[in-house]
Structures are given as structure tokens and as C-alpha cells.
Amino acid sequence: xxxxxxxxxxxxxxxxxxxxxxxxxxxxxxxxxxxxxxxxxxxxxxxxxxxxxxxxxxxxxxxxxxxxxxxxxxxxxxxxxxxxxxxxxxxxxxxxxxxxxxxxxxxxxxxxxxxxxxxxxxxxxxxxxxxxxxxxxxxxxxxxxxxxxxxxxxxxxxxxxxxxxxxxxxxxxxxxxxxxxxxxxxxxxxxxxxxxxxxxxxxxxxxxxxxxxxxxxxxxxxxxxxxxxxxxxxxxxxxxxxxxxxxxxxxxxxxxxxxxxxxxxxxxxxxxxxx
Amino acid sequence: xxxxxxxxxxxxxxxxxxxxxxxxxxxxxxxxxxxxxxxxxxxxxxxxxxxxxxxxxxxxxxxxxxxxxxxxxxxxxxxxxxxxxxxxxxxxxxxxxxxxxxxxxxxxxxxxxxxxxxxxxxxxxxxxxxxxxxxxxxxxxxxxxxxxxxxxxxxxxxxxxxxxxxxxxxxxxxxxxxxxxxxxxxxxxxxxxxxxxxxxxxxxxxxxxxxxxxxxxxxxxxxxxxxxxxxxxxxxxxxxxxxxxxxxxxxxxxxxxxxxxxxxxxxxxxxxxxxxxxxxxxxxxxxxxxxxx
Numbered sequence: 369x370x371x372x373x374x375x376x377x378x379x380x381x382x383x384x385x386x387x388x389x390x391x392x393x394x395x396x397x398x399x400x401x402x403x404x405x406x407x408x409x410x411x412x413x414x415x416x417x418x419x420x421x422x423x424x425x426x427x428x429x430x431x432x433x434x435x436x437x438x439x440x441x442x443x444x445x446x447x448x449x450x451x452x453x454x455x456x457x458x459x460x461x462x463x464x465x466x467x468x469x470x471x472x473x474x475x476x477x478x479x480x481x482x483x484x485x486x487x488x489x490x491x492x493x494x495x496x497x498x499x500x501x502x503x504x505x506x507x508x509x510x511x512x513x514x515x516x517x518x519x520x521x522x523x524x525x526x527x528x529x530x531x532x533x534x535x536x537x538x539x540x541x542x543x544x545x546x547x548x549x550x551x552x553x554x555x556x557x558x559x560x561x562x563x564x565x566x567x568x569x570x571x572x573x574x575x576x577x578x579x580x581x582x583x584x585x586x587x588x589x590x591x592x593x594x595x596x597x598x599x600x601x602x603x604x605x606x607x608x609x610x611x612x613x614x615x616x617x618x619x620x621x622x623x624x625x626x627x628x629x630x631x632x633x634x635x636x637x638x639x640x641x642x643x
Numbered sequence: 644x645x646x647x648x649x650x651x652x653x654x655x656x657x658x659x660x661x662x663x664x665x666x667x668x669x670x671x672x673x674x675x676x677x678x679x680x681x682x683x684x685x686x687x688x689x690x691x692x693x694x695x696x697x698x699x700x701x702x703x704x705x706x707x708x709x710x711x712x713x714x715x716x717x718x719x720x721x722x723x724x725x726x727x728x729x730x731x732x733x734x735x736x737x738x739x740x741x742x743x744x745x746x747x748x749x750x751x752x753x754x755x756x757x758x759x760x761x762x763x764x765x766x767x768x769x770x771x772x773x774x775x776x777x778x779x780x781x782x783x784x785x786x787x788x789x790x791x792x793x794x795x796x797x798x799x800x801x802x803x804x805x806x807x808x809x810x811x812x813x814x815x816x817x818x819x820x821x822x823x824x825x826x827x828x829x830x831x832x833x834x835x836x837x838x839x840x841x842x843x844x845x846x847x848x849x850x851x852x853x854x855x856x857x858x859x860x861x862x863x864x865x866x867x868x869x870x871x872x873x874x875x876x877x878x879x880x881x882x883x884x885x886x887x888x889x890x891x892x893x894x895x896x897x898x899x900x901x902x903x904x905x906x907x908x909x910x911x912x913x914x915x916x917x918x919x920x921x922x923x924x925x926x927x928x929x930x931x932x933x934x935x936x
Contacts, residue, residue: 377737384734385751388813392758394777395766452660459656471657478668480922482870484894485911488678488904489671512663542652571759573873578899589761593877596765606769613762624757628750631757635814636821 392617399611421611429599430583431612434591435619438570441506441587446565449513450558457520458546462532479514487578494579501582509579510569516561523557524550560634563627570620588616672915679908699909708885708893709910715800716869716889722804723811723871724864728857730808731815736845738816739823749820753813760810764877767806768793771878796886799879803887806874811867815860822856823849855929862925866918890914 402418425431459465460472490509491500499505527550535545551558573589580586586594595612599605624631679699683692703709734752755763770777771792779789792802830848839847850857872891875881881888881896888896891914898907 374741377741381734381737381741381748381752384730385748387809388752388755391763391766391770391809392754394770398769452663455656456660459653463653463656465650465653471661474669475664478664478672480866480919481668481672482866482891482911482914482918483668484870484872484891485675485915486668486671488898488908488911489674490667492674493666493671508663509667512660512668514664514668517660542656567757571761573759573761573876574895589759589873592759592762592765606772606775609765610769613765616762617758620757620759621754624750624754628753629746632749632753632817636817 392621395610395617396614398607399614401607421608422615424608425612425615429595429612430586431591431595431615433584434586434588435616437585437591438587439619441503441576442566442569444503445507445510445569446513446562448507448511449516449565450561452512453516453520453561454546454551454558457517457524458542458550460517460521461524462529462545462550463542475514475517479518483575487575491578500579501585503585505579506576506585506587510572510575513561513565516565519561520554520557523554527553556630556634559630563623563631564634566623567620567631592616675908675911678904679912681905684902684904695905699905700913703906703909703913708888711885712888712890712893715885715887716891718800719804719807719871719887719889720865720868722801723807723868724861726804726808727811727815727864728860730812731860732819734812734816735819735823736849738820740841749817753817755810755812756814758810760873761877763810764806764874767802768878771802793879794883796883799883800887803875803878806878807868807871810874811864815864818856818860819853822853826852858925858928862921865921869914869918890917 399421400417400419402416402420456475460468494500494505494509497505499508531549531553532545535549540548570587571589572587576587577590580590583591583594592612596609599608599612680695680697681692682695738748769775773779773789773791773794776792778792782789791798793799826849830852831844834844834848869889870891871889872895875887875889875892876895879887881892890910894907894910894914897903897910901907
């Protein structure tokens with residue numbers, strides 16, 4: 369009986385898993401085909417693999433540039449977010465100062481608000497600073513992750529105060545304590561922060577699309593959309609579009625394969641809810 | 644002397660995060676609020692900006708599109724959060740009750756969450772394609788008539804929901820799994836000895852134990868469905884005939900296509916009020932639960 373149950377479970381989970389990854393598989397298969405793949409047997413020309421589309425995307429299209437932009441901006445921005453976030457979380461957890469509660473509530477309040485409510489004034493700020501269409505503007509306007517501040521603070525709170533106090537008695541500066549004592553102890557929090565930040569920055573679309581009109585600065589989301597419209601002729605050259613999509617998604621898939629455990633654990637464990 | 648040096652040191656730790664936060668988050672919200680009462684567009688000179696009172700809000704409330712957007716947002720939110728929760732819980736429960744759970748299921752089921760919404764939405768346009776798309780190929784193979792997934796105003800919103808649920812169900816599963824693993828095993832063992840079946844255990848033990856997680860997912864799911872923009876922009880651009888235009892998309896069109904900044908800001912404030920109300924309800928329910936313990 370329990371064997372039958374286990375079989376049923378496994379079948380349902382397998383179907384679910386298949387649905388979850390099917391769009392990715394179909395994308396890759398179509399990208400590797402030189403004409404449109406058809407599902408119905410005998411209806412189409414079947415499968416014939418070619419690297420032509422992938423080659424075109426890699427060597428003749430701007431897609432690699434988009435990936436480079438995204439990588440650069442995502443890595444630099446998430447490092448910024450980690451440094452600014454760690455310093456603020458450190459101050460909130462280990463330093464004493466007036467208005468600490470107030471600051472915490474301001475951050476919390478800001479975190480809950482829909483970011484769309486900030487777009488128009490933020491856009492004006494960037495244009496006044498002459499930072500529209502620049503890497504600087506993209507990085508600066510996203511250099512704080514409020515989610516990350518909470519994540520790190522949560523991790524810092526679990527560090528025994530004695531560790532920090534002992535280091536202080538030994539004469540270590542706060543800067544040293546943060547990076548030599550707190551950082552190693554909260555390492556998993558930092559890694560989770562970096563991975564989640566990187567993913568969301570790499571995937572980000574609405575805000576970067578609003579503040580960049582220069583196609584040389586496009587990141588993958590904006591870039592792959594313009595490729596879809598221009599080179600892909602709004603969906604008449606599907607194999608080509610799917611090849612571009614595959615290449616754009618590849619870095620994240622690789623990262624996910626290497627770090628799925630950390631990512632999943634980070635989400636289920638540090639979501640801020642207990643039971 | 645100490646008193647003077649400490650605040651400087653503290654501010655060194657706080658300012659790197661706080662300056663961008665104030666500049667791009669906190670202050671803009673109040674500016675948006677201010678703009679929502681004016682006739683400002685990107686071009687008007689400062690001296691020519693006029694205070695309009697609640698005129699922008701009134702013109703929104705008179706705009707029939709607004710009510711369509713409100714309804715769409717409501718339908719979209721319910722139609723994404725509910726299936727996400729049900730599918731997520733079912734999958735989590737299946738993995739949890741599996742004695743030797745294979746990690747591959749968890750990894751595969753969660754993977755859609757990692758993919759970029761824009762790139763994957765383009766894949767979905769391909770799958771949804773009326774003539775060449777995979778879904779309609781299957782349907783025609785089964786002798787069912789083709790579905791105009793993204794081109795009919797009756798179906799488009801459902802298609803957008805489908806993509807959204809596909810992307811978020813794995814996330815809900817992972818959150819549920821975390822909560823399931825925190826339930827003390829002894830509760831289930833005691834129930835088994837009393838002869839409780841699987842469904843009884845879920846109803847009487849699991850669901851009450853993970854109540855906070857359920858609430859958390861309902862609220863965060865609702866807020867993120869209200870914020871959803873990427874998939875709508877790629878799949879349908881709010882069409883056909885406004886059938887997938889949600890409040891956030893309405894905001895985008897007013898602010899960045901029609902350049903009606905005042906009205907767009909008013910819409911942003913309405914979205915903000917809705918979001919804050921939902922968060923406040925969540926906060927009240929969760930803190931009530933804490934204090935009743």
C-alpha cells in the first residue's frame with residue numbers, strides 16, 4: 369500500500385518537475401534547431417540540430433554585450449549592497465545611538481512600500497545628477513537592498529554579543545570587528561544575500577528600462593526584449609529568439625546548478641517567519 | 644569629547660546606506676505624494692506648476708479604465724495567489740511525506756523562480772503562439788480547437804496568471820517546506836497512535852501549525868501580484884483592449900507613455916495605500932497571534 373502511495377507521489381512530483389522545466393527545455397531545443405520545432409509527429413520536419421542560431425547570437429548580435437552589462441552591474445551593485453547593508457546592519461545590531469528604533473522603523477516602512485511610488489521622483493533625481501544612461505546611475509540608484517539589511521541584521525542578532533565585546537576589549541575597531549569577527553560568523557547570510565541580490569539584479573527590468581535608453585547600456589532583460597522585436601521580427605524567427613533567450617538564461621542556470629542548495633535554504637530559512 | 648566623536652563614527656556606518664535610501668526611496672515617496680496634487684509633467688517649468696488639489700484623483704475615479712484596472716488587479720491577485728498557495732502546499736506536502744526525498748524534485752520545482760521574467764515570458768509567448776505554439780499543437784493533436792492564448796481579451800489575463808503561477812509555485816513550495824520541517828515530529832506520532840489519517844493530520848496539525856506561514860505567503864504574494872509588471876509588459880502590454888491592464892500597468896502608461904505625471908503619481912499613491920492597508924492587516928493579525936500565546 370505505502371509502495372503504491374510512494375509511486376503516486378513520485379509520479380505527481382515528476383509531472384510537476386517536468387512542467388517546471390519544460391519551457392526551458394523547449395527553449396533550448398528550439399534554439400538549437402534551424403527551423404521551427406513541431407510537436408505533432410509527422411506534421412513537421414522533425415528535429416535537426418544546428419549551432420547556427422547560437423553562433424549568430426554569440427558573434428553577430430549585441431546579446432553578449434547585454435550579458436556583460438548585466439554581469440558587471442549586478443556584481444558591482446550587489447557588492448555595494450553588501451557593504452552598505454553590512455555597515456548599517458552592524459550599527460543597528462552592535463552600536464548604540466539615539467533614534468536607532470526610529471531608523472529601524474523608517475527602513476521597515478520604506479521596505480514595505482511599492483517601489484513604483486518612487487519611480488518618477490527617482491527618475492528626476494537621476495536626470496538632475498546627469499546620471500540617466502550611465503552605469504553610475506544604475507548602480508547608485510540600486511545600491512541599497514532593504515531586504516538585505518533585514519537579512520543581515522537577522523544573522524547578526526544570532527551572533528553572541530560576547531564575541532563582539534571581547535574583540536572590543538582587545539582594542540579592535542568596529543571596522544575590524546565587522547569584517548574579521550562578524551563577517552566570518554555570518555558568512556552564510558552574506559552568501560545568501562549576494563546570490564539573491566545577484567539574481568534579482570540580473571533579472572531586473574522595469575527600473576533599468578526606465579532610466580536607460582542607450583542600447584549600449586541595455587541589460588539582459590531590456591536587451592533580449594529589443595532583440596525579440598528587432599532581430600527576431602516580433603516572433604517570426606523563433607529559433608533565433610530562443611537561442612538568444614537560452615544564452616541569456618544560461619549564466620543563472622549554471623549558478624543555480626552550483627548553488628541551488630544555498631539559494632533554496634536561504635529562502636526557506638531566512639524568510640523571517642517562524643512556524 | 645567622546646560624545647562628539649561617536650555620532651560621527653556612527654554616521655559613517657549609517658550614511659552609505661541611508662543616503663541612497665533617502666534619495667531614491669524615502670523622499671521620493673513624499674515627492675510622489677506632492678506631485679499627485681499638481682499639474683506637473685516632465686516639461687513644465689517650476690514657476691508654472693499649479694496646485695490642483697484632488698483633481699487628479701477625481702479624474703482617475705471618473706476614468707472607466709481605472710475600474711477595469713482595479714478589477715483586473717483583483718482578479719489577477721486572487722487568480723495567482725490562490726493557485727500558487729495550493730500547488731505550493733501540495734508539492735511541499737508530497738516532498739515532505741516522502742520518506743527518502745530526492746533533492747532533485749525540490750531543485751527542479753523551484754527553478755522557474757530563478758529565471759528572468761522577461762526572457763522566460765518570451766519563451767511563453769512562443770509556447771502560447773496561436774499557430775506555431777506548443778500548447779495549441781497539443782490541442783490540435785487532441786482535436787481540440789485552438790485557444791487564442793494572448794490575443795483574446797477573454798483568455799489573455801488567464802494566460803498571464805498561468806505564467807505567474809508557473810514561476811511562483813516553486814517559491815511557495817520552498818517556504819512551505821521550511822515551515823513543515825519546523826513542526827515537531829512528535830505531534831504527528833501522537834496523532835498516528837490515535838489513528839489519525841493523512842488528511843486528518845494535515846487538517847488538525849499541519850495547517851494550524853503553519854498558520855503564520857500561510858498568512859505570510861498570502862500577504863507577500865498579494866503584494867507582489869499587485870506589483871507585477873514584467874510579465875504583463877512582455878506578454879500582452881496590458882492588452883488586448885485593456886483586458887490585462889492592472890493598476891501598476893496603468894501607472895506605467897500614465898507616467899511613461901502619456902507623460903501625465905500628476906495622474907500617474909496619484910495612481911502610485913492609490914497603489915501605495917492599498918499595499919500599506921494589506922501590510923497593516925497582516926501586521927495586526929500576526930501580532931494578535933503572538934500576544935494570544
